[in-house]
Amino acid sequence: MTDADHEKMSAFSCGVKELDDFFRYEVRECVERKYLSAYCAYTESDGIVAAFTLMNDAIMIPSENEKEDFFDDLRLEEDSAAVDFFKRQSSYPAINIGHLGTSVEFQGKGIGMTIIEFVAGTFSQYKQAGCQFITVDALNNERTIRFYLNNLFIFQTNRDFCSHTRRMYRILQ
Template sequence: MLTDNISSFLRINSNFQFKSFDCGDEDLNDFLLNDSQKYYDNLLAVTYILENTKETVAFFSVLNDKISISDSPSKSFWKEKVSKKLPFTKRYDSYPAVKIGRLGINKNYQGKGIGTAILDYVKTLFITNNRTGCKFITVDGYNNPKTLDFYIKNGFNYLLSNKKSDEEPTKLLYFDLAIIKNSLNDNKIE
């Protein structure tokens, strides 16, 4: 595994007892320790954690989302990036997605590839264990170079890229799960 004494991802519930956690971002720390169980109880998001014997190493939350025409900068963008690539004639104004609502890595473990491993886990999960249909992964990445570079490095693309979005605290990014699914299909041995 990535670090010593880390168990697999645990899904939190209403009674989950958290171990210490500090990722250096008070908003993310507060979400995990004070809000994640409320989101779970109200069916808004599910949070998973990675921990070792003494502390929480990382966490992420996922929730349902969609990408729609109104999210994209133009209809031509929508047609080029989304609907043109689909093999059927019926076109929709939106397509199903899962949003990574929060993702945090404990300061003691940052820079060790855990964030990328989490994104790979989520991508694989929604390809192999997709129960309802999910075409995209979305994230509202903090609008700072370190965060945005992390998502771009992991295959995400900007959905909006304009002056208005440059001034927002977050930027909407997406990952098309068809990339992985097609790659898996190409590598199947018959």
């Protein structure tokens, strides 16, 4: 995200105050402190269509029961070598989409899905570091959860059912 992007964020709204405030008031410091990287998608007329952030992450599975559920969700049963490999790991490298907002006027047009597919395509071929998953901490509301479920994300746990956000992941192919 460039200085010009930051200036244009004052006119950006995805309709979720928490995300709008983050992109307007907090994202610059997060980028400067190397906490995350931020990106904007533009229209041909130079208006911001969407904004999103990426940061390194890892999936950690705290209990044996959750680990078994995790392996079931991976659907690796036909590949016993892959199951054995995954079971030996203590964490699983991921890229986190920390924030994703599409401008109100462009919602429902596939922009968010396109960004997720862009991230999936980029990191499934990324060779500089290991990356097996995309993770999100989705705002726990029906619309947001449905969006991520429709984009192939799975709940990491049910322990966060009543939390402000739900931890979800998507397998990179």
